[in-house]
Amino acid sequence: MSSLVASAPGIYLREALAEIGKSARLPQFLIPTIALPPAFYGLFALGMGGGSVEIAMRLLATYGVFAAMGPALFGFGASVAGERESGELELKRLSPMPAGAHVTAKLVATIVFSVLAFGIIYVLAASAGVRLSQEQWVLLAGVHAASVIPFALIGLSIGYRLGQKAAIAVANVAFLGMAVLGGLWMPITLLPSFIQSAAWALPSYHLGALALMVVGEGNMANAWLHAGPLALITIAAGLLAWTGQERHAA
Amino acid sequence: MPRSTAAVIARLEGVAKSYSGRAVLRGFDLGLEVGAVVALLGPNGAGKSTVAGLITGRLAADAGEVRLFDRDPRDPEARARMGVMLQAAGLPDTLTVAEVVDLHAGYYRRRLKTKDILAQAGLAELAQRRCDRLSGGEKRRVHFALAIAGSPDFLVLDEPTTGFDAEARRSLWRLVREKADEGAAVLLATHYMDEADALADRIVVVAGGRIIADDTPAAIKAKVAGTMIRIRTRMTLAALKVLPAVARVELRGADATLLTTHARATLEALFSADPSLVDVEVTSASLEDALADIISSTGQEAA
Numbered sequence: 001m002s003s004l005v006a007s008a009p010g011i012y013l014r015e016a017l018a019e020i021g022k023s024a025r026l027p028q029f030l031i032p033t034i035a036l037p038p039a040f041y042g043l044f045a046l047g048m049g050g051g052s053v054e055i056a057m058r059l060l061a062t063y064g065v066f067a068a069m070g071p072a073l074f075g076f077g078a079s080v081a082g083e084r085e086s087g088e089l090e091l092k093r094l095s096p097m098p099a100g101a102h103v104t105a106k107l108v109a110t111i112v113f114s115v116l117a118f119g120i121i122y123v124l125a126a127s128a129g130v131r132l133s134q135e136q137w138v139l140l141a142g143v144h145a146a147s148v149i150p151f152a153l154i155g156l157s158i159g160y161r162l163g164q165k166a167a168i169a170v171a172n173v174a175f176l177g178m179a180v181l182g183g184l185w186m187p188i189t190l191l192p193s194f195i196q197s198a199a200w201a202l203p204s205y206h207l208g209a210l211a212l213m214v215v216g217e218g219n220m221a222n223a224w225l226h227a228g229p230l231a232l233i234t235i236a237a238g239l240l241a242w243t244g245q246e247r248h249a250a
Numbered sequence: 251m252p253r254s255t256a257a258v259i260a261r262l263e264g265v266a267k268s269y270s271g272r273a274v275l276r277g278f279d280l281g282l283e284v285g286a287v288v289a290l291l292g293p294n295g296a297g298k299s300t301v302a303g304l305i306t307g308r309l310a311a312d313a314g315e316v317r318l319f320d321r322d323p324r325d326p327e328a329r330a331r332m333g334v335m336l337q338a339a340g341l342p343d344t345l346t347v348a349e350v351v352d353l354h355a356g357y358y359r360r361r362l363k364t365k366d367i368l369a370q371a372g373l374a375e376l377a378q379r380r381c382d383r384l385s386g387g388e389k390r391r392v393h394f395a396l397a398i399a400g401s402p403d404f405l406v407l408d409e410p411t412t413g414f415d416a417e418a419r420r421s422l423w424r425l426v427r428e429k430a431d432e433g434a435a436v437l438l439a440t441h442y443m444d445e446a447d448a449l450a451d452r453i454v455v456v457a458g459g460r461i462i463a464d465d466t467p468a469a470i471k472a473k474v475a476g477t478m479i480r481i482r483t484r485m486t487l488a489a490l491k492v493l494p495a496v497a498r499v500e501l502r503g504a505d506a507t508l509l510t511t512h513a514r515a516t517l518e519a520l521f522s523a524d525p526s527l528v529d530v531e532v533t534s535a536s537l538e539d540a541l542a543d544i545i546s547s548t549g550q551e552a553a
Binding site: 002003004005006010011014015018021023024025026082083085086087089090091093094095096097098 | 289306307308326327329330331332334336337338341342344345349352353354356357358359360361362393396399455
């Protein structure tokens with residue numbers, strides 16, 4: 001018997017486009033996630049940096065991670081919680097939609113919005129005189145795009161466990177907390193030492209450090225010092241997201 | 251009784267389900283056949299939504315077997331032939347009605363055209379309206395549209411008209427009726443007697459996790475007497491019970507309610523037994539009365 005379920009690639013594509021469309025019409029999503037990181041970059045790196053290309057370059061690396069964080073935390077955390085609470089997710093689960101299509105669509109939408117957010121920062125940085133080799137730009141974009149994954153898993157863990165209001169509150173705390181304590185706004189060496197050691201548990205810190213290596217701060221040979229803990233954190237977040245999803249499905 | 255499996259759409263056999271130790275269904279058997287509109291009727295908490303949840307694969311049975319189109323209910327191929335309308339289901343706020351319907355229809359190989367779905371669900375005028383600007387009733391109609399989007403062989407409607415006004419209910423009943431006339435089987439979980447009466451070919455009454463009646467609406471009504479007599483009387487319960495044609499008696503103080511199969515015979519005997527009889531009210535028994543009778547009599551058997 002031929003299948004009665006529509007072709008999977010078509011479903012994945014339409015689901016992804018719908019996710020992008022949903023968020024693109026939501027000012028409360030666009031402003032904090034797309035507009036805010038470039039605006040902060042303009043203000044702190046370019047405005048208050050006093051025209052220092054060195055500061056502009058350093059903050060280009062870390063603000064790119066910041067820009068990848070918002071769409072992932074809010075797109076997954078708040079939106080999954082809302083869809084779960086309203087029963088939208090239930091209706092999709094009872095349809096023949098392939099199980100992975102929903103999360104994949106959200107991941108695609110998150111990457112699109114993140115690229116948009118850090119893309120604007122790249123343009124601002126370049127216009128302020130930051131110069132990188134082609135290879136560096138590609139590597140930097142790779143680090144920033146990959147940042148979406150751990151943050152999306154953290155967002156999913158939140159979204160599968162909390163109600164919408166609580167999820168938004170927790171996503172906000174995580175968003176600002178990981179930005180400040182992970183050294184994305186200013187180097188963590190400016191923070192008290194006990195906070196500095198806590199940064200090792202934050203994916204934002206390791207991603208920021210890797211991005212800084214790409215723009216020439218720190219030795220690339222030590223990349224594994226950050227990539228290792230980052231991989232562990234990502235696996236832990238993945239397990240949290242998976243158990244949350246199972247809990248929801250039960 | 252074993253039935254032919256060829257014409258069976260969904261089947262529950264010996265199903266048990268409990269939530270945190272509380273048994274909701276025990277040894278539950280139910281078969282749904284092609285083209286039939288079956289109402290699952292019972293008070294809140296009777297297990298109706300649990301049955302709907304098991305058939306749609308939303309819930310897993312603790313024991314027994316659940317099959318949908320002779321497959322596991324979680325199999326996408328089984329789900330592709332089913333349309334579901336849940337009790338509470340939101341919609342994506344920022345998408346339009348047409349976008350939501352088109353997205354959902356896209357899961358099904360046998361999908362209807364978006365334009366046709368909207369027309370059938372009475373939503374043509376609202377196609378470009380954003381979902382966050384719909385009324386509650388309009389949202390329910392969108393959910394109905396999603397349920398019919400894949401031209402299903404089987405519709406599962408869980409309390410579809412809760413919170414509706416009379417006109418909205420009748421309009422949704424008409425839509426369900428049209429789908430049934432086209433040949434779709436329907437499982438309707440409801441606690442509204444009139445809804446079951448208006449739509450169903452077969453009513454399955456569920457109470458306390460068991461089926462206590464399973465018949466046509468007419469037969470369920472005929473299972474109990476046709477007429478209700480309400481009186482104020484000095485007669486005792488025992489004296490009322492032995493009156494001719496009386497099927498059931500309730501006595502609270504001086505207020506008695508009698509269910510009778512032959513109103514004239516009962517009334518004549520009443521007047522001769524109690525000449526002081528006042529406040530006589532005679533009405534025909536509704537499906538609701540019939541069910542109350544069935545539920546209370548099975549309750550007595552169990553007790």
